[in-house]
Amino acid sequence: MKPIKASLVTILLLAISVCVPVEGGVCSEIYFDFEHGNQGWRIPDWAVEQGDYVGEMVEVGREGPLHENLALKLMCDFPRQSWAAAIVEFETVKGIKGKRMISADVFLPGKARKRCLKARIIVTVGSGWWIMEGKAVDLKPGQWNRVAARFDELAPGEEMRADTGEGKSDRVVTSGDIRKIAIRIERDASQWNRVRRYKGSIYIDNVVVRP
Numbered sequence: 428m429k430p431i432k433a434s435l436v437t438i439l440l441l442a443i444s445v446c447v448p449v450e451g452g453v454c455s456e457i458y459f460d461f462e463h464g465n466q467g468w469r470i471p472d473w474a475v476e477q478g479d480y481v482g483e484m485v486e487v488g489r490e491g492p493l494h495e496n497l498a499l500k501l502m503c504d505f506p507r508q509s510w511a512a513a514i515v516e517f518e519t520v521k522g523i524k525g526k527r528m529i530s531a532d533v534f535l536p537g538k539a540r541k542r543c544l545k546a547r548i549i550v551t552v553g554s555g556w557w558i559m560e561g562k563a564v565d566l567k568p569g570q571w572n573r574v575a576a577r578f579d580e581l582a583p584g585e586e587m588r589a590d591t592g593e594g595k596s597d598r599v600v601t602s603g604d605i606r607k608i609a610i611r612i613e614r615d616a617s618q619w620n621r622v623r624r625y626k627g628s629i630y631i632d633n634v635v636v637r638p
């Protein structure tokens with residue numbers, strides 16, 4: 428899919444699938460449940476090209492008969508003895524305004540070794556495309572793990588002076604919009620010599636973005 432087309436699809440998905448309107452037509456939160464597709468989430472191109480990013484593909488699926496609902500299924504291949512990560516992200520050209528709290532549920536299948544992987548939420552913000560990382564959470568195998576992050580420091584937004592040219596006065600632009608939301612699964616480096624390779628799937632569901 429060409430980038431422009433992909434962006435249009437992303438905007439459309441944001442408008443019809445993930446905005447949950449409350450009274451007065453204002454969206455209180457944005458919710459990704461992946462019951463009808465990946466809702467614009469994908470492995471970014473830069474990660475595909477990098478050797479230590481080991482996400483192989485992403486699709487929608489369910490983990491066994493115990494899981495009635497669909498989730499984002501990230502296939503990955505973590506090596507035994509080095510730092511590695513797998514990442515999925517959602518990008519919007521519109522920006523997500525006024526939302527600071529993000530949470531997601533992450534499921535690591537029971538066949539994975541204990542304490543071998545962590546997950547964290549990462550956002551890209553503003554016209555400067557600044558990257559902010561949330562705290563990493565240990566993934567306990569065989570259960571859903573809640574990963575959450577609050578990005579309070581983004582609240583005031585940013586201020587940037589734009590040169591309007593020909594000696595005219597500068598214009599102050601304020602924008603703290605979230606441009607990208609990513610969930611990164613990481614090898615716990617402190618455990619590197621006690622873990623085995625993990626080749627398999629990791630599931631992500633119920634991504635919620637709220638004020």
Ligand SMILES: [Ca+2]
Pocket residue numbers: 460461462496497498632633
């Ligand atoms: Ca779901």
